[in-house]
Amino acid sequence: MQTTTAENQNDFFKSKVLGHPSGLFVLFFTEMWERFSYYGMRALLVLFFTASVLDSGWGWPKEHALAIFGTYTALVYLSTMLGGYFADKVIGIRWAVVVGALLMTLGHAFMALETSFFIYAGLLFLVFGSGFFKPNMTSIVSEMYKDFPEKKDGAYTIFYMGVNAGAFFGIMLCGYLGEKIGWSWGFGVAGIFMLFGLLQFWFAQDIFGNIGLKPVKPTAEEKAAAVNIVQEGGKLNPFTGFHMTLIVACIVLGLAWILNDPVNKISEGTTNLFSFNLFGIDGSNLIILTALVLFLILLVSRISRYDKILKDRMIAIVFFAIITMIFWSIFEQAPGSLTLFAKDYTQRILEGTSGTIFKFVNSLITLGPLAIITWVLFKLFGQTFSKYKLSNIILGLSFLIIWGIAIWMVVNEYKSTSYNVQYQNANGVVNTGKVVSSEAYNDKDQVAIIDVESTSFYAGSADATVENNALIDKNKNYIGDVFNGKIINITDKEKPGAFGTLVSYAEVEFTTTAGATIKREIRLAKGEKEGLKVGDAKDILVTHNIKYDNNQTSATKATIVSKVAATEINASWFNILNSLFIITLAPLFSKWWSSKYNPSANNKYAIGMLFLGIGMAFVAIGAASIPAGAKSASVSMMWLVFVYLFHTMGELCVSPVALSYVSKLVPGRMIAIMFGVWYLAVAIGNKLAGIFGEVSESVADEKGYSYFFWILTAVSLGASLFAFVLGPIVKKLMHGVK
Numbered sequence: 155m156q157t158t159t160a161e162n163q164n165d166f167f168k169s170k171v172l173g174h175p176s177g178l179f180v181l182f183f184t185e186m187w188e189r190f191s192y193y194g195m196r197a198l199l200v201l202f203f204t205a206s207v208l209d210s211g212w213g214w215p216k217e218h219a220l221a222i223f224g225t226y227t228a229l230v231y232l233s234t235m236l237g238g239y240f241a242d243k244v245i246g247i248r249w250a251v252v253v254g255a256l257l258m259t260l261g262h263a264f265m266a267l268e269t270s271f272f273i274y275a276g277l278l279f280l281v282f283g284s285g286f287f288k289p290n291m292t293s294i295v296s297e298m299y300k301d302f303p304e305k306k307d308g309a310y311t312i313f314y315m316g317v318n319a320g321a322f323f324g325i326m327l328c329g330y331l332g333e334k335i336g337w338s339w340g341f342g343v344a345g346i347f348m349l350f351g352l353l354q355f356w357f358a359q360d361i362f363g364n365i366g367l368k369p370v371k372p373t374a375e376e377k378a379a380a381v382n383i384v385q386e387g388g389k390l391n392p393f394t395g396f397h398m399t400l401i402v403a404c405i406v407l408g409l410a411w412i413l414n415d416p417v418n419k420i421s422e423g424t425t426n427l428f429s430f431n432l433f434g435i436d437g438s439n440l441i442i443l444t445a446l447v448l449f450l451i452l453l454v455s456r457i458s459r460y461d462k463i464l465k466d467r468m469i470a471i472v473f474f475a476i477i478t479m480i481f482w483s484i485f486e487q488a489p490g491s492l493t494l495f496a497k498d499y500t501q502r503i504l505e506g507t508s509g510t511i512f513k514f515v516n517s518l519i520t521l522g523p524l525a526i527i528t529w530v531l532f533k534l535f536g537q538t539f540s541k542y543k544l545s546n547i548i549l550g551l552s553f554l555i556i557w558g559i560a561i562w563m564v565v566n567e568y569k570s571t572s573y574n575v576q577y578q579n580a581n582g583v584v585n586t587g588k589v590v591s592s593e594a595y596n597d598k599d600q601v602a603i604i605d606v607e608s609t610s611f612y613a614g615s616a617d618a619t620v621e622n623n624a625l626i627d628k629n630k631n632y633i634g635d636v637f638n639g640k641i642i643n644i645t646d647k648e649k650p651g652a653f654g655t656l657v658s659y660a661e662v663e664f665t666t667t668a669g670a671t672i673k674r675e676i677r678l679a680k681g682e683k684e685g686l687k688v689g690d691a692k693d694i695l696v697t698h699n700i701k702y703d704n705n706q707t708s709a710t711k712a713t714i715v716s717k718v719a720a721t722e723i724n725a726s727w728f729n730i731l732n733s734l735f736i737i738t739l740a741p742l743f744s745k746w747w748s749s750k751y752n753p754s755a756n757n758k759y760a761i762g763m764l765f766l767g768i769g770m771a772f773v774a775i776g777a778a779s780i781p782a783g784a785k786s787a788s789v790s791m792m793w794l795v796f797v798y799l800f801h802t803m804g805e806l807c808v809s810p811v812a813l814s815y816v817s818k819l820v821p822g823r824m825i826a827i828m829f830g831v832w833y834l835a836v837a838i839g840n841k842l843a844g845i846f847g848e849v850s851e852s853v854a855d856e857k858g859y860s861y862f863f864w865i866l867t868a869v870s871l872g873a874s875l876f877a878f879v880l881g882p883i884v885k886k887l888m889h890g891v892k
Contacts, residue, residue, distance in 0.1 A: 182316035187351030189320030191344040194328025197726035217848035224844015231837035233285025247366030254287025255352035262345025322733035329726030350552035358545035407445035475835035482839030497725035501788035572720030575712035634697035639664035731798035760877035762807030767870030769800030774863035
């Protein structure tokens with residue numbers, strides 16, 4: 155006799171962990187490793203693009219890195235519609251998860267190779283992999299609890315903890331490996347754990363019964379039932395030929411623009427699909443404006459055809475989608491402009507007591523959550539090991555590796571020491587610097603430093619002067635040394651990852667502070683090549699990129715003036731605060747939502763935007779001391795801590811309620827379409843985040859970073875006020891939906 159759905163549902167609860175089916179925790183760990191890989195790679199991407207070639211990066215300007223990052227994150231959300239369609243109509247939810255995980259594993263593996271081809275191929279695989287994986291994991295949870303709606307909130311809470319645990323450990327461990335050891339290590343480890351997630355899901359998939367199998371054609375009874383369902387929400391509104399034409403046009407124009415945007419910028423205009431002007435409007439801008447106008451025509455045409463109640467509710471969804479788009483455009487500054495701000499403008503070296511306290515706290519927040527999740531793992535083993543041995547062994551092995559990396563990282567940081575050093579330039583001028591090393595240095599009197607990082611030919615500056623070949627600013631702060639270098643070669647080379655774009659370089663030869671004659675390549679500005687020739691003697695500015703390293707041929711010995719226990723916080727580390735605060739604050743917000751003070755949907759959005767604005771105000775205040783055009787500074791890290799605290803509170807007001815209200819406001823037959831509109835809004839928000847990040851550089855050069863952050867603060871607060879004022883109108887449009 156065939157097993158009924160209800161019997162399958164009851165079977166899930168026969169094997170329980172913490173009061174929930176064991177299958178939920180298989181999903182928990184699969185999702186955790188996927189989020190580990192995604193957020194671990196995401197934390198490194200912009201840093202890799204902008205790191206200098208000497209640091210094994212691509213040496214891109216920040217605006218180029220943010221352009222491609224915005225396109226990548228936007229495509230991740232757009233691809234969910236494709237993945238959802240294939241899961242529902244073609245291959246089934248389970249196979250969609252497997253295909254997605256496999257594509258992401260390959261994507262991370264490609265990126266670990268670090269060549270232009272494989273970096274872009276890796277990003278492409280990650281986009282499609284996320285599209286297949288992301289929307290379908292939650293579908294399995296939903297199906298598992300279909301007959302137990304009263305337990306669904308608790309299930310999603312546990313599942314959401316898996317999401318944040320994965321993000322937390324991915325950012326912390328991949329970020330540490332990528333920044334401290336090498337980019338390939340960070341990208342590669344992300345792929346290894348995605349593979350573990352894929353394998354443990356594959357070998358335990360029987361635990362889900364009939365859920366997520368390949369879709370079958372509906373029976374006559376199911377078709378009859380579907381006819382009754384589609385009557386919900388008033389008359390049907392089939393897509394006309396005109397509507398389909400508008401949809402295709404919007405998709406083609408939108409994707410063409412979103413792909414062309416970074417290509418055009420990174421290639422510096424040499425590769426541009428829309429290199430034309432029409433009516434005085436740049437071709438690229440004209441394309442995206444046309445797509446936007448066509449989409450608005452489509453939206454208005456569709457909404458106007460429904461009856462009043464459904465029409466009003468869809469208008470409410472559009473309003474929520476606009477606020478969501480603004481929210482993510484500012485919230486997603488975290489992996490972009492805020493990470494670069496942490497890298498270049500934040501005091502990340504903590505010495506003495508503050509350094510020791512940070513090491514202790516960092517150890518607790520690394521090993522504590524890992525111990526808790528390991529305890530959950532053993533609970534799962536107790537329920538599933540006999541039936542799913544291979545899946546459990548793979549999962550156990552992955553945790554052994556995670557524990558190994560985590561303990562190594564913690565021990566390594568406890569060895570970290572800061573050395574204040576003195577050394578001489580080629581003319582005998584004594585300079586000072588700082589070395590932060592995570593290794594114990596045996597020589598008590600000297601330390602090896604890397605002392606050459608060529609930046610540019612020195613052409614003089616109103617704010618800087620040369621004294622004894624040492625370049626100092628107007629406040630007498632040491633900037634670097636000016637050496638006389640001889641040009642021995644001028645060549646054109648392909649710019650890393652820039653779609654065949656050639657960049658001119660001059661190879662120069664000069665003497666280091668250690669007296670060694672070495673060669674360095676200096677990238678030439680546009681038009682600079684024509685004024686130079688081989689044999690020219692030119693002044694070049696050399697900054698002292700002071701790092702502990704006794705294996706570099708260009709290193710010199712520096713006398714240790716003092717040393718103290720210290721740690722250098724990774725720029726990517728600050729991103730873990732979001733996950734940490736979510737895990738801490740989610741129960742409090744859950745109690746708020748279930749109390750008599752639970753705000754309306756619209757007010758939750760308004761409160762979320764208010765928190766977002768307050769967070770940006772903190773970093774705007776913190777950046778106030780940074781002058782316009784400054785390339786580095788050392789503001790307190792506490793400003794960023796407050797940013798992530800308030801941004802997380804904003805996320806807890808906006809993100810969990812978003813899709814819930816879409817499902818409540820439209821009939822079942824329209825949920826897929828409106829989810830598509832919703833993910834489109836999130837995708838646009840992510841692309842806008844990249845565009846805002848690009849603008850940050852020009853604004854910072856002209857008016858300072860604080861001005862840029864105040865602009866984002868004003869946008870956030872303006873959107874919050876807008877949502878509060880329109881609250882009564884939106885409530886009326888929802889027609890009683892709460």
